[in-house]
Amino acid sequence: MKRFFDKTLGRWTRHFFFVLVRSYYALFYNVSVSGKHLLQAQPGTLILATHVSRHDGPLIAAMLYSTARVRPTVHWDEFHNKAQWFPMYVSGAIALSSPKSWEAERRAARKTKVLKIIGKVLRNGNSVLLFPAGKIRRQPEEIIAPHLSGVRDILAAHPDTPVMTLHIDGLGQFQPAQHDKFWSFLGRQKGRRHVQLTLTPVTDLDPKEDLAAFNADLERRLNG
Template sequence: MKRFLDATLGRWVRHFFFVLVRGYYALFYNVSFAGKHLLQDRPGTLILATHVSRHDGPLISAILYSTARVRPTVHYGEYHSWAQWFPLYVAAAIPMSSPKTWPEAKRAARKRRTLEIIHKVLGNGNSILLFPAGRVRRQPEEIVAPYLSGVHDILRAEPETPVMLLRTEGLGRFQTAKYDLFWSFLGRKQGRRHVAMDLRPLTDLDPNLDLAAFNAKLEELLNRPIPGGF
């Protein structure tokens, strides 16, 4: 029954949210997205993205909506927030992590269950959007803490999982802000903010590395500049 509702009512509600969110970003952001067509030929892809602002999740989901079914991962605290639980539920977001106040056995069980869901989604040909740094940047560069193990665990369990790297430029508070003249007829000097996104297959991330080395390599990849600049 749940699968039927998701494919019928859920599909219509997702499309409604897509129209609203895509319309908002079309009005206030001028977005270019290189490489998104590559996702169509790579079902069940793990998308590893930079996390430069709170707009990342909805903007990426809206841009990729018509390309492939992408299920975002979110922190448990955001997922269970009353203010955004419903849209995240409709988007079939996957909550990750757990409260540190939980007993270790309960946290471990939640982690195993989350990984099972992720592998099931990937196995069904849907893609997963994951922000390896875990939170919005508080500094100019991306930092992946040595103890964060989500990406490492996913790829160790299924090393053949297709992986793509998604980098965003021009959206975060530590990134260059450029604007067009879209709103100049209203007398506004700043129009839509330019945002560049780049999605590319990732082949040089070895899950056989120990966790610290793996995260260091992942951090290096996330901080590489977008080819061609911004």
């Protein structure tokens, strides 16, 4: 029954919000996407994105919506924020992590369950979006804490998963802002801000590496 509603009412709702969100970004941002065709030919991809602003999640979902369904991953606290329940449900967000107050056994069981959910999503041909740094950057570069294990855990559990990095340029506070003249007829000096999304396939991430070394390698790729 849940799958039926997702394919009918859920699909219509996603289309409606896609039109709204895509229209917003078309009006106020000039967005180009490189490598989108590679994602279309590679269903069930783990997308590892830089995190430069609060727009990242909805912007990526809107730009890739017509290419592939992208299921975002979010932190437990964000997922269970009542104010964000509806957009989380519509986007099919997947909650990562768990409350630190839980017992170790319960947290381990939760991680196992999440990895199974992600595996099922990938096998169904949907892509999964993950921000390896876990939060919006407060400095020019991406910094991945050595203890964050989400990416490595997913690849260790599902080693055949195709992987792509996604770089967002022109949107964050530490990135140069360039604008076109889209709104010049209204007397505004600045028009839409130019934003570039670049998808790049990755074939040599090794989840067997030490976690700190794995994260350092991934950090280098995201800052490359």
